[in-house]
Amino acid sequence: MNWAEQGPTRRDVLHAIGMMAGTAVLYQAMEAMGHAKETQFSGPPNLQGARPGTKVLVLGAGLAGMLAAYELTKAGYDVQILEYNNRPGGRNWSLYGGDTYTELGGATQKVGFAAGNYLNPGPWRIPYHHRALLHYCKAFGVALEPFIQMNHQALLHSSKAFGGKPMRYRELAGDWDGNVAELLAKAIDNKGLNSVMTAEDGDRLRMALREWGALDEDFKYSKNYRSSRRRGFDRPQGGGVLGEPIPSQPHAFNDIMDSQIWRTVAQHMSIDHQHSMFQPVGGMGMIGRGFARQVEGKIRYNTKVTSISQQGGKVTVAYADTSNDTGTGTGSGTTGTATADYCVCTIPLGILSQIDVDCSPGLDAAIRAVPYSNSVKVGLEFKRRFWEEEEAIYGGISFTDREISMISYPSGRMHSDGPAVILGAYTFGAPSYKFAGMTPEQRIARALDQGSVFHPGRYKEEFIGGATVAWSRVPFTLGCCAQWNEETRKEHYQTLVAVDNRLVLAGEHASYIGCWMEGAILSSLDAITRLHSRALEA
Template identity: 55%
Template structure:
């Protein structure tokens, strides 16, 4: 097990290094290769035109991919039936509120103790502005959105061995790092070290730009003055009346920033997938799943655990049982099947498909994400530290603390995302713990960043996705090699079966990938039906 100040080099860490060293273009290329690129190809609602010939389709799974398929296929004239393992719609589009209970693999049951109106999104929790399919369905289905705050300059960066363990404001590290680098580049420019790259005319413009961008003084120096204070804040802010003059804060030294390695978190705010504007549904992410269910809920049979998928030239037969009373097997039949069951589950189900698709299903592992929600007696992050939304980053195993993007400045209780660990050793560490121990660990570690934790904490809930029975993992974790070998085979129509879901997309772990995969799959299926 790693020490708290150490982390393994995950794919996300690798992307951070690529971005820091080579810039955003190189990082985006790396993201594409690793399956993290998040640009959407959505061009508007699909039109499934042509004679469906009275065909029927069985959809397996009522997550966003499955309900998208059900919605569009029924609109096109198909007879649709949906089988869903859970007793609710949405799949990983899931929100936990006070009174909600769930049982994880191993038998541990948690009941959420949050106050009414507070919640945790254990799965997806934000929507980028360029995820046009999700946004379009939200508009069509009447889901109200509000801003999700990704970057808050007043949130914190924390390194266990940096600045004596004291968290630093994002604003200070960002501004000071930018200022020191600007000063260095200005010196090089003034010394004519860039003659081969920058013309004489452009050199003067570059110096003006560096002075503005880096908050440099007239001598192109970055230091404590009211110029830098306008960017990084003040040791004593401007006020009113006597003694109201502001006092500039002292910048952090470049060497201290470099040695702290806190600069590595700054790229998170530049990543295309996290750029403003980002959104969240008002009241919880499951508002999207509920909106879909209002349209297609009459097609969904809940508590249906699929045990076998068979097909022949005439159609598809699916065996299933009621997940709560599994003694009596049942059958569902249709001409075609759209299967959105996560590969981590589908690989354990007997299914009549060719060896190439079967190999693809078996090849893709799932990320071991963990999210922990913590309720506190008051919103101390706002009252004590003026942090309204955004994310603080740390090298501790909890990795991130996210502050709510709604309910600002209200009195009473609040809920933080007290840990978000996407993959790697820290995720496995938390997954191995009992739920109560995960919560206690998050409180203990979070108190190093916010000492108020110990006095203000009330209750928490911890979702370790490798122990969630309906997915056994957070999302498909592709590598470039796996995509080259298996991706196209996974997405092909095999006889009368086609797969869909975030795992069958180049936007894994995002709802946009699930919807785009579903639209692509049903479009190709419809074309085959019309041609047949």
Template identity: 45%
Template sequence: KGRLDSALTKEDTEILLESLKSFGILNNDYSYEASLDTAEYRGYPENGAPGGGLYNAAPEPSEPIALEDLLKSRFWEKMRNHTTYRHHAPMFQPVGGMEEIAHAFAREVDDTITYNAKVDRIRQTESGVEVEYSSADGEGSGGVETADYCICTIPFTVLSQLDVDVSGDMRRVMRALHYHEAVKAGLEMKRRFWERDEQIYGGITLTDLPIAEISYPSAEMHSDGPGVLLGCYAYGPHAYAFNSMSPEERLETVLEQGARIHPQYRDEFSSGVVLSWHRVPWMLGCYSDWDDRGRDYEIAATMDNRFVCAGEHISYLPGWQEGSLLSALDAVRQVHDRAVKEG
């Protein structure tokens, strides 16, 4: 409605236009057009990049994508995720994968971990806590662990179905918390064809297919051996559709859709797995989805007699290991304060 000018002084307007021209690579008419300036940022056409010597050395401008096509692609829905606080460009990863962090913890406390144990009941008394468990795989016997306090990291999707001595408010919050749906596919390929054939090194191909995206490994680049692609990372309705399929159907669907992007899929495929978090019995969902971190969040995060919860769901960083660790530290703080108070 022409009101932008009324919110800016003449000097502000000049500075804003200058910044748009510089940041947006606009010409003197404030248009984004094919030029060597825009090509320096958006890329050059095939065989048109700057070279050396005489033959094919002079760069050529590339043709920008039409505004109409950009708008219809709705590309910002995907790109905006990578400009958030949790997805800053400088990100690090542990050598060998994220699970190496868990392995590092296990090396330090392995002698205190009881493996193959499925919690069946958590019972509180005035002086302690009892945790009853059975064999997770049906082999071996269960048992009972007793302690002064319990820090519980079981997701609410599972914990709400167990026999747990907690307050009515805590039980209500546990049952009400929704967990996001998500599906991920790992595809082992015989060779790293995306590097050899297409010069793709890391990064993501965003698609409008149910698989959502294909992500390329940033480790072991240029190696001769096989490589693993993230062949699908789906949320929402598409994830629920994958949930309803058998493991074989999920894998076939991922391969069929991925082959539309990379025709080499079928010839290069070696093995793969498609994981649906809602079908993992120890999780039953990907990560917590708080509608409102109000009073219910306070109840979930506060010690309930001798029982306190921890995990990504008890944090403002859901779905991240950082949220889990910070939540655990706060749970330990609460237990410590309670123990000191009791003397």
């Protein structure tokens, strides 16, 4: 819009300020799209009145499946879980030293991380407003610690800015705020906003911009003590004779624009990435272990579901044993069946669509309608925490426009000696499929090469070993998470989550919080509540 020809509306002004200065407008927009409100959790379900002896089969020992089994067992149901893997947790998973992982195609990795180090191939952080997950972590004794999402000392790298040299987030963010504040202050001085605010409002906004953008007395963003308090000093404050700090020179605004710093700022503003965030002490897999302790003895591992029948007034699930599986899904060849009155199926849709499921045509169409995204993670272990010791980077994320997308520094065991693991790549979209087409060794080498831009002279020199997971090659999901769109939700979502005779689906794919553990948990609680009602009506 040309503001000289047509004055901006109040909404235009507030939207611009919101995007530049705070989260209010962004939150409103996200809320309108169904993303910003806190998740719907008011406590565990009330499943009173279960008929003794009623059996329920749960397919999958991810968080949704284990929670369903836990709450149904508490209510008096006879529950059994069938799980493809030899461990609980599903996508809630950590790779530790001594673990072996085989992906589709047969490539096998033997993880050599030092004791206490790990890679979280799937989920790796918990937002403060994911109340259901936080509730059950506390109830099940899963210890949590802070996860550092935003770190002002972390780096931003763009091949199109600053000659390809990484810059501190605090410098770019401070310079972005300062320059935008100066521009808005000039717009007020030039009467450019008179059509949407009074002179008094303009004066108040002008003073607010001075504080927010660290502008000088002339309302300019310049080299001085105020701006350096945001972006850092050339010589920091000290003691004694040379204690006086030396202010730093802000970057040129066109360089700030080239860096596209606003993308990183906006990511940190998203409600999913706002403070505070958490992670389990010792790796994300600790949550799966904590849930599994609550359903001990109910999980049959190494069990691949091959068909689901709802004939004869019951549910019959055929399965094959996957013990000694090498990634082919064949296992030992032993087969069997399990029967129950009802079934909670948490198998990811990409796998479920390849299974013979006896269900309504509508549910069958819904199962086949939702594709899965891909993602690749690479964990890199280094001899020591040189990013902490030499650059004072404690946790947080450094971003790049290279294929690896980012590197994330460990939030646990900070300021300790010995080896540590950096998340050396977290790819989506086309780069993720490019990485998935490589061998694990090639992925690690590529992540090491591209990540060296952040820490030249240290990254390759202090590297010990790595591990990587490409989700399109993970045998039990064939993808990262379900990718609904407006069209498929409108046509298939309600059918997918409805109780279909004696079968109900649960998991992150059966929620509006896709790709998050909270979505899996909330869908599970909803599914078993409705299944319980169906059982009482029978």
